[in-house]
Amino acid sequence: MGGVSRGELADFLRRRRDALRPDQVAATATHPPGRRARRAPGLRREEVAALAGVSVSYYERLEQARAPRPSPEVLATLGTALRLTAAEREHLARLAGQVPPATDADRGPVPAHAHRLLHRLGPIPAYLVDGRQDIVAWNSAAAALITDFGLLPPEERNTVTLSIRLGGTVCSAPEGAEGEFTRQSAAQLRAASTRYPADRVLGERINEFAARSPDFAAGWRDHDVRPVPTLRKRLRHPRLGELELDRQTLLLPGTDLQLVTYTAEPGSPSATALAHLGARGD
Template sequence: MSRSELADFLRRRREALPPDRLPATAIHPPGHRARRTPGLRREEVAALAGVSVNYYERLEQARAPRPSPQVLAALGTALRLTAAEREHLARLAGQIPPGTNADRSPVPADAHRLLNRLGPIPAYLVDERQDIVAWNGAAAELITDFGLLPPEERNTVRLSLRLGGSLCSAPAGAEGEFARQSAAQLRTAGARYPADRVLGELVNEFAAHSPDFAVGWRDHDVRPIPTLRKHLHHPDLGELELDRHTLLLPGSDLQLVMYTAEPGSPTAIALARPGTPAVDPSPTRGRGVGEGEDI
């Protein structure tokens, strides 16, 4: 159990929950003070979760014993946590045993076969550190030949910091979203593998170079990975708009990242020209516009 991480997570989630989200039946102690800061008060969370104020205060002060599954469930409801946040809370509280070491064995043969069978769809595999561990020919042609990069540079976050907007750019209003999303993914990985020294070094490196990453890490922003619209700068094809899909491979820490073009779009037409790398049209439009300064 990481008492300090648990305390920080609870405090951040409490402060992020607007008071107007309180149900009409919420219990307010007599003589409660006027609000000076956004978010719920500790006594309000304690009342909603059905625990004593003293116990909840000790949780946020990293002085309480390990909470039971019932208390965690009540806190998750009181703080309106998502499924991903509830799992993260359970890991921080020691209800889900941490992993000892991430799997550093070679990429399984069936994962390589999957990449090859995707044919014209650019795709690569990343591990829990966001290191690129395998890729197909379409990704090398359309994005970059990862094989020409030193192994330590084959990391999606490090590449985004080094390349900036020269490879991808974010849509207006979404600047910095990739850094925050990366912080969320590494925060999840850190809770799963708290003894991973290299992962901790990566977090320190990225936080020092990216204020957006530092904010995402500080806020414990744990969330699922959405399908995102990407703006790719290609030297021959010009500006391309691609949908970035991320899927978790069952039974492993590996994630499959794929890129597709919307059918009939200028990008799909450009990619269909002879002599250009092809990307299969996506059957549906991406669910949202996301980060841009990554791969």
């Protein structure tokens, strides 16, 4: 299966089928005459097969990890039947071995223009992460808000590590406030693991995060790869107290890097605190 197990493909299809409500698709496909009352919230296998124009037995074998590799045409119809997003369609194609896996050569160094962008953001805390969610570059505002990344060992310059393992040693989250971020991190690493199936370091980290965090483990099991461009986070700064910030993530075209910025709602106490942070360089 192109370096990715059939079981991963089967699990993804099951998760997306279970997540799709019958009222999201055509009534004629999801309510065939004479069917028994629905017990589960998601679609039935035969309903997905009908929507995708494939046989029920073939689709069942796909979900049982027993079918041959799906063709691009079948993947396209499955993507439509399951109402997959663009990110999910790409993930499905990688799981089916239709997209070659990436290599370390695809990562490359941080481009000079990305460094310039970081520092042009001035008082806006920002950093760059790669597919492993390693923090590979940052500006002074991000160091003042979160921690001085340069003082951390390289293996700890990772957004999930900072959230799960280091906790109160840096700008931390109030108890219970990190769940959504951690689950979204699992979704991002799920996509990365499919893009880089031979990345041993990534695999080890995923195992560690899942063992340490129930939220991460739940996010991983959901097999969700949909990106969340903006996520509201609550952080507790050692000097400024609790902040409510929008964590925005943008993919840098032509790279495997994402730009992460932190901003606050204009006029809010958090915006005032963030401006104070930039002025003092705390």
